[in-house]
Amino acid sequence: MLIGFMGAGKSSIGRVLADRLSFRFFDTDAMVEESAGQTISEIWNAEGEAGFRSREADAVVNACAGTGRVIACGGGAVLEIRNYGILKGAGTVVYLRAPAPVLRARVGNGMDRPLLKDAGAFDRLLAQRTPAYESAADLIVDTDERTPDELAGDIARQLA
Numbered sequence: 001m002l003i004g005f006m007g008a009g010k011s012s013i014g015r016v017l018a019d020r021l022s023f024r025f026f027d028t029d030a031m032v033e034e035s036a037g038q039t040i041s042e043i044w045n046a047e048g049e050a051g052f053r054s055r056e057a058d059a060v061v062n063a064c065a066g067t068g069r070v071i072a073c074g075g076g077a078v079l080e081i082r083n084y085g086i087l088k089g090a091g092t093v094v095y096l097r098a099p100a101p102v103l104r105a106r107v108g109n110g111m112d113r114p115l116l117k118d119a120g121a122f123d124r125l126l127a128q129r130t131p132a133y134e135s136a137a138d139l140i141v142d143t144d145e146r147t148p149d150e151l152a153g154d155i156a157r158q159l160a
């Protein structure tokens, strides 16, 4: 499964990687939105972060219930203790790492990412989470200059 901060490219690289490996692709954010029939922002507004995290935990269980899968995890998923063991037990955990300015450019105005609404949240969360992503990872891949295709090829080689 692919972990990393918002904007790391987990969904776009994950889709290409799954294609390359002929694996099924799962995206926990998309699973949450689909089962709720609401966007992440709508869920956050209606149920708060706790409601979202509980839905996300269900998505993690469902995404991990099988083999031959590439799973793109929402940026906070692996940091939740209830998800950690499930994700670690389900396969190789790949941390997609990128420099702060690259992540910041990719998340843009953070409109669809409720955690980034507060000023300063980006830097605070990135500093808090980077060591946790590093310690959860079996493999760390730096994503800055390369295309999803190149990165997926690189990851596939390292997983072989």
Ligand code: S3P
Residues within 6 Å of the ligand: 004, 005, 006, 007, 010, 029, 040, 073, 074, 075, 076, 077, 112, 113, 114, 115
């Ligand atoms: C979150 C990341 C988002 C989404 C939610 C919370 C986080 O996913 O799950 O907004 O806690 O980092 P992406 O990492 O796909 O943006």
